[in-house]
Amino acid sequence: MNIVQTVRERLPDLSKNEYKVAQVVLNDPEAIIHTSTATLAQTAAVSEPTINRFCRRIGCKGFPDFKLQLAQQLAKGTSYVNSQINDDDSVADVTDKIFAATQSALATAREKIDRDAVEATINCLVEARKISFFGYGASASVAHDAQNKFARFTTPAIYSDDHLVQKVAAINSLPGDVVLCFSHTGRTKMLCEIAQLAHENGATVIGITAKDSPLAKFCHIVVSTEVPEDTDHYMPMASRIAQMVLIDAIVAGFALAHGDDMKQRLARVKAGLKDSRYPANPSNNK
Numbered sequence: 001m002n003i004v005q006t007v008r009e010r011l012p013d014l015s016k017n018e019y020k021v022a023q024v025v026l027n028d029p030e031a032i033i034h035t036s037t038a039t040l041a042q043t044a045a046v047s048e049p050t051i052n053r054f055c056r057r058i059g060c061k062g063f064p065d066f067k068l069q070l071a072q073q074l075a076k077g078t079s080y081v082n083s084q085i086n087d088d089d090s091v092a093d094v095t096d097k098i099f100a101a102t103q104s105a106l107a108t109a110r111e112k113i114d115r116d117a118v119e120a121t122i123n124c125l126v127e128a129r130k131i132s133f134f135g136y137g138a139s140a141s142v143a144h145d146a147q148n149k150f151a152r153f154t155t156p157a158i159y160s161d162d163h164l165v166q167k168v169a170a171i172n173s174l175p176g177d178v179v180l181c182f183s184h185t186g187r188t189k190m191l192c193e194i195a196q197l198a199h200e201n202g203a204t205v206i207g208i209t210a211k212d213s214p215l216a217k218f219c220h221i222v223v224s225t226e227v228p229e230d231t232d233h234y235m236p237m238a239s240r241i242a243q244m245v246l247i248d249a250i251v252a253g254f255a256l257a258h259g260d261d262m263k264q265r266l267a268r269v270k271a272g273l274k275d276s277r278y279p280a281n282p283s284n285n286k
Contacts, residue, residue: 002108003069004029006058014057017046021054033071037063098237105227105238106245112226113246120221122253124204128178130156132203134166134194135182142208142243143182149251152269153262163190170194173203180206184227184239186213195219208243 007022014022024044025032032040040063041048052062060066089097125131131150135143140161147159160166173179179198183191186209195218199205207219216222225242255262 002111003058003060003066003073005108010058014054017044017050018054018057020044020046021051029070030074033067033074035067102238102241106242109225109227109242109245112224114223117221117223118246118249118253121206121223122250122257124178124206124221125150125155125250125254126257127176128155128204129174129176130158130178132166132169132173132177132179132198133157133159133182134170134179134191136161136163136188136191138240139182139184139188139191139243142240142247143180145244146180146182146247146251149247150254152266153254153258154265163194166194167197170197170203171201173198173201175202177203178206179203180208181215181219182243183207183209183213183215184225184243186210186215188215191215192218208246 004026007025011019011022021040021044024040035043037048037051041051044050055061055063055066058066060069133143133147133150135141144159144161147157150157158169160169170179177198179195181191181195186192186207192215195205195207195215199218199220204221205219206221206223207213207215208223208225209215209219210226211222211224223246225239225246227239227242255266
């Protein structure tokens with residue numbers, strides 16, 4: 001169990017005083033390992049019994065058990081680092097916080113990813129007549145990146161950032177087509193509309209999105225990265241990076257499923273694009 005992520009997920013369910021404890025924990029998880037019940041209670045301005053109630057709410061037997069699980073998690077390097085940027089942070093501080101938070105998010109995504117859903121996604125894509133990639137806002141760049149990767153294969157792969165074009169594509173979807181919808185929250189209304197239309201017209205809809213979200217209701221397969229996104233950022237990156245890494249895994253699985261023939265095709269594509277780049281070593285034309 002990722003104890004820090006669990007604390008974040010339980011925030012809406014905590015009492016006012018338990019919430020205070022959670023904020024202290026999330027602000028500096030490393031310090032909690034060396035903190036006593038009395039000290040934590042004083043820092044959070046709550047009673048000592050509140051500390052134990054908080055720990056049981058998170059799923060631990062008590063504060064000692066909570067600290068043990070937290071220490072084990074930090075030893076693995078999978079804690080969620082609080083990357084909130086402060087006014088007095090240096091450029092080095094900001095850089096370290098962003099990188100640390102992203103590394104932690106990827107570790108969490110790797111731990112939580114549903115391998116069976118990934119395999120089912122690859123199987124659907126291998127049999128697809130056509131693949132469409134849709135997303136809005138921050139997820140639009142992920143959808144476009146996915147389309148760029150699949151454009152190297154022989155299966156038609158389309159992407160558009162225009163809602164009306166997406167709507168037409170969804171309406172014209174047929175059985176055998178696969179539609180991939182990207183949304184970290186799964187609450188984007190326009191994308192839900194696209195997914196519903198594609199679903200109603202017989203396409204297989206795959207959501208790279210949150211489980212139990214509005215978008216997930218219209219998807220045949222849901223693959224969730226479950227990244228603990230830091231919403232303090234104006235344009236959060238962690239979820240997009242996790243989605244892009246997931247797409248890399250799906251692309252690799254797709255290529256492997258096609259065997260040597262696909263390897264030869266990819267080699268021809270690479271050779272065909274060779275002249276579009278300067279050589280890595282100008283003195284070596286190989």
